[in-house]
Amino acid sequence: MAAQIWGSEKRARRRREISAKIAQMPELHDSKPLPFMTREEKIMESARKLTILTEKMGQIIDPTDPAELYHLNNEVLGLEGNPMALHGVMFIPALSAQASDEQQAKWLPRALRREIIGTYAQTELGHGTNLQNLETTATYDLATQEFVLHTPQITALKWWPGNLGKSSNYAVVVAHMIIKAKNYGPHPFMVQLRDEKTHEPLPGITIGDIGPKMAYNIVDNGFLGFNKYRIPRTNLLMRHTKVEADGTYIKPPHAKINYSAMVHVRAYMLTGQAIMLASALNIATRYSSVRRQGQIDKSQPEVKVLEYQTQQHRLFPSIARAYAFQFAGAETVKLYEHVLKEMKSGNVSLMADLHALTSGLKSVVTYQTGEGIEQARMACGGHGYSMASYISEIYGVAIGGCTYEGENMVMLLQLARYLVKSAALVKSGQSSKLGPLVAYLGVKSEPTSLIDRIPNSGFTEYVKTFQHVSKRQTLKAADMFFGLMEKGEKREIAWNKCSVELNRASRLHTRLFIVEAFVRRVNEIADIRIKEALTDLLHLHVNYELLDIASYALEDGFLSASQLDYIRDQVYLYLGKIRPNAVSLLDSWEFSDIELRSVLGRRDGNVYENLFKWAKSSPLNKTDVLSSVTQYLKPMMEKARL
């Protein structure tokens, strides 16, 4: 199963080897539990491990393999981030995709050797989503052949970029490029921020940390201001766009090609989210198979809480989602790598499809991951609320994904643009022009769903039902939009008035893609036992998801009430079937105790001993009487007794 999850036997084996090596290297372990550290201590601890990794990485992993790097990162540095998180996730990808060959030769080897630390500075205090209204300017000075970076007012301060505050000395900065008083829109520039020897900010740069966040606090998200700060013309990233010495602007082959670093993260973060969801579920499911509370049959002893149907219903559909996200994520990364290769050689024809797909997936996956992690936390009762479970930290990090790389509502609306264009093709009889991901919009569906009507139809009728509801909602939302415009509404106003319906269409389309990716994967599996276990999980997935969106299929009578009863019964049937495999389905992800960082979810299952040991090690327990008591509470009580 691990091979299915991680993509191959070899990958699963390598993960085990890497975990085993790390287990033997105490210098790479947390020196004490992270929840007992201050933010400063955590940052220090992370930097300590990071430097050891820079020295020893080659002994543990193949540093050119992103999957091995990611695993090493999760084990050693953990999901709370590290001082170079953005260096790998965005700075290097931005240089790789947007710098010219000559620029790459100058900067990439230095970045890869970690001679310099970089980040991606785009968002500002006043604008994140609406890139067209960023305020930082890069004005070309023809006389010196330099760009002058400037922050005209407080809202133009860069705000949020990870590791910008204290760790990075370089950044890819996105600023509006102005040449001879003409604004060419946001463009990426390579900018040195700090002196390479002293790490002091360079003159003209104001920089710092934005303060503690809901989670992800090892990362020093930062602010940055420029006071007429000059950089050479050749620091504009020039793979696709060029500015010649005389100020001539050469436009890129696609207007949004400079957004590629964002698409990179959107494509890769899906598996990151799947891992966080599976981690939280692993903790909760292990704990639920140890925790005994109450009886189902009063004549019998207390049961493991995992025997309760409500507990299974809380956890198992999310187990199915974690697998589904992992499989959909693997497909998306493949597509991304293909499009990136094409893009580098000038073929931009697939960019729109990739953008639409990743925008939808990013939104649905992060939202459902957050839901699943929070349910996992509640499924642990009181102990879920303790940092000993570590689930609240996992939640805090994962839920950030709903916001970063494009706020979810906004990204769903990006997919909706693509769906509305596709709907227009269908309506004008040009269905043959539809891309493969939306081809179903042009296919006539049966008048009613055939779920429960055709024996041994596998998952086909489920997929057709998802296609039907997605198509119907897309066409309905598009009709509403076109209708408003026909009535004379301005395009943008009409769009806003339909945006809730449009986003519903985007979610349904994305959920269909996720279901199809799961079906495709199960169909490919040769090993009969693995296929059987995943088929059970897929049954739960399609029935649970369909029940969740049933109102869309009921409103036009595509599904009947009796079919809905059947679907509901199937959910209950598969909850029971999955119960014996539940812990194994999560243990198959092979997270080590070091990586999970959860006292509650340790592999040994000694929950109570571990919790008591952990509580005793709390810094508050170093002394029996705290100074808060001697200084305030004791005098208060004494005064009251007089």
Ligand SMILES: CCCCCCCC/C=C\CCCCCCCCCC(=O)SCCNC(=O)CCNC(=O)[C@H](O)C(C)(C)COP(=O)(O)OP(=O)(O)OC[C@H]1O[C@@H](n2cnc3c(N)ncnc32)[C@H](O)[C@@H]1OP(=O)(O)O
């Ligand atoms: C095995 C390895 C695993 C590695 C895993 C790593 C994963 C790590 C996981 C977890 C760890 C946590 C790590 C945390 C890192 C945090 C990093 C966070 C970094 C950031 O947040 S950076 C800042 C991100 N900011 C945004 O995303 C801003 C969002 N806004 C936008 O993207 C745009 O403004 C917009 C897309 C919303 C609108 O752009 P705009 O220019 O105004 O364009 P429109 O007018 O709306 O559209 C015009 C037209 O363009 C099309 N289009 C837009 N974008 C693209 C694109 N990227 N590609 C192609 N086409 C695009 C759009 O669809 C329109 O087309 P149309 O006119 O409809 O045809």
Ligand SMILES: Cc1cc2nc3c(=O)[nH]c(=O)nc-3n(C[C@H](O)[C@H](O)[C@H](O)COP(=O)(O)OP(=O)(O)OC[C@H]3O[C@@H](n4cnc5c(N)ncnc54)[C@H](O)[C@@H]3O)c2cc1C
């Ligand atoms: C953990 C974390 C890490 C980050 N790292 C980085 C980084 O490394 N580099 C970087 O540059 N940035 C980074 N960011 C910033 C992040 O990319 C932005 O916060 C994000 O893009 C959302 O933009 P915003 O904050 O402007 O939200 P806003 O756009 O102000 O969103 C507020 C609300 O307005 C709604 N809204 C906005 N526009 C529209 C619209 N057109 N239609 C409908 N509704 C709309 C949104 O849906 C939302 O409900 C990070 C953020 C976080 C939380």
